[in-house]
Amino acid sequence: MLDTEAKSFLDAVKAAGRPDVSTLTPPDARQLYKETRGAVTPEPPEVSELDNIAAPGPHGPIPLRYYRPAGVDKREPIPVLVFYHGGGWVIGDLDTHDVVCRSLANEARCAVVSVDYRMGPEHKFPAAVDDAYAAAHWVAGEAKSLRIDADRLAVGGDSAGGNLAAVVALMARGKRKDGDATAPKIGYQLLIYPATDMHMDTQSHKSFAKDHLLTRDSMDWFQLQYLNGTADRDDWRASPLRAKSLAGLPPAYVLVAGHDPLRDEGEAYAVALKQAGVPVVFREFPGQIHGFVVLGKVIPQATQAIAEMGTALKLAFGQG
Template sequence: MLDPEAKALLDAVKAANRPDYPSLGAEGARRLYKDTRAAVTPPAPEVSELDNIAAPGPHGPIPLRYYRPAGVDKKEPLPALVFYHGGGWVIGDLDTHDVACRTLANEARCAVISVDYRMGPEYKFPCAVDDAYAALLWVAEEAKRLRLDPERIAVGGDSAGGNLAAVVCIAAREKMKAGEAGVPKIAYQLLIYPATDMHMQTDSHRRYAEDHLLTRVAMDWFQDQYLNGPQDRDDWRASPVRAKSLAGLPPAYVLVAGHDPLRDEGEAYAMALKKAGVPVAFREFPGQIHGFVVMGKAIPQANQALAEMGVALKLAFGQG
């Protein structure tokens, strides 16, 4: 059964008859997404520190937002979560996911570094991957200055951000195997309804293709903005479930929503990780829709999900 609050939200969106993202173009879609956040986003919790900073990257500086949780010593080296926001590799930014990042910082008692990676259509695949990996490397290199524990750095994200977090883990493993210096050993991956297969052929893609916040039309448009062409769908940097091997990756927490086109590919990735010997905590919110985790004002279960993820991170960081 669809969660009552999720159903009420879908009904309200349908009644509003707002335009779909493809009809608006990338800039219009970004504005619409940002403008609709206030109606669903809970109040921002206090954190002890927030700083807008930047990391160098192969395509230019990468804006970051650095959070330290409330109630921690200013000098204490904290574990860290490098977070990649969702939005189909086209929409979303540091502001749209600010409350979720604050909440995760406080719940997990860790620093959070949110990454404003480059997006399509202005920057095509694999620019987002390049930025995501470069940001992780910089955080690890600057751990002492940022008052972080370099041995306890996790990655995470929702939707497209979950895709990037998964891909960064594979990239780090490959670069470590190749003997590249300075590659951090990622402690954990927090994958929130991640996109893992660009072919989009699962049953959940068929079942929830319409009348949901993430439709098939929107997914096709997001792909067109991000990828260079259909050939990119087979690249593991776009479809991490298609990597030759998932062995040796960090332990994972994979969350899926039951009424989400991405539900089945999220579960498929969790099962593939398990089959490869990676410890996985798989969590389904059966009544929920795609994107619910950042909608705690309209969907209270989002707050439960963030609290559970905070516990998972604490345990991964040895703070449980």
């Protein structure tokens, strides 16, 4: 059964006549996404530090936002989560996911570095991947100035951001195997309803193609903006589920929503990780919809999900 609050939210979106993203231009879609955040986003919790910084990247400087949780010694090296926001590789930014990053920092007692990676259609695949990896690499290398422990570094994100986090973990593993000692030592993956296969041919894609926040039309539109063509769907940097091997990756927490087109591919990725010998915590919120974690003002289970993810991160960081 669809969660009561989730149903009420979907009904309100429909009643408001909110257009499907597929009917908009990318700039208009970004603006609509930002404008609608206030009605669904909780008040931002206090953190001890928040700084807008930047990392050098292959396509130019990458804007970042650094969070340090409330109640920690400002000089203490603490664990860090490098976070990639969702939005189909087209919409979303540091502001749209500010509350989630603040909340995760406080719940996990870790620093969070949110990454404003380049997006389509202005910057096609793999620009977002390049930025995502460069940001994690830079964070690990700047451990002293950021007052973080580079040996306790996690990557995470929601939806498209979960896709990028999974891909960054794969890239870091490959570079370390190739002898790159500077590659970040990623210790954990926090994958929130991640997109893992661009072919979108699972049963959940068929079951929830319409009348949900994320529709089939919108997903086709996102791919059109992000990818260079259909051939990119087979590239593991776009579809991490299609990587030759997932062995040797860091442990993962994989969260899926039961009424989400991405549910089956998220579960498939968790299963594939387990089969490759990777420790996995798989968590399904059966009554929830795609994107619910950032809808805490109208969907209370978002708060529960963030608390659970914070606990998982603390355990991964040895702070449980």
